[in-house]
Amino acid sequence: xxxxxxxxxxxxxxxxxxxxxxxxxxxxxxxxxxxxxxxxxxxxxxxxxxxxxxxxxxxxxxxxxxxxxxxxxxxxxxxxxxxxxxxxxxxxxx
Numbered sequence: 001x002x003x004x005x006x007x008x009x010x011x012x013x014x015x016x017x018x019x020x021x022x023x024x025x026x027x028x029x030x031x032x033x034x035x036x037x038x039x040x041x042x043x044x045x046x047x048x049x050x051x052x053x054x055x056x057x058x059x060x061x062x063x064x065x066x067x068x069x070x071x072x073x074x075x076x077x078x079x080x081x082x083x084x085x086x087x088x089x090x091x092x093x094x
Contacts, residue, residue: 027053 032045046054079087 027057029053 034043036042
């Protein structure tokens with residue numbers, strides 16, 4: 001189960017820390033931390049597959065955000081695809 005699936009099912013994760021922990025558990029991440037001389041965090045190593053799974057989740061989040069914006073807009077008028085393309089080509093829409 002992916003982190004977004006868990007969130008969609010109603011479990012609340014209201015802080016970045018909790019969301020990060022949730023993602024680490026559900027995406028099966030095993031980060032390796034790089035620390036400096038004084039134990040300050042300098043970086044994190046992930047496998048390519050772990051990194052790709054994070055990118056996939058971020059892309060899904062972006063899609064959900066776009067869908068939410070669309071759902072909550074006041075103007076719900078739909079324009080046929082060809083008409084929208086014509087408006088864009090003619091400079092009527094940016």
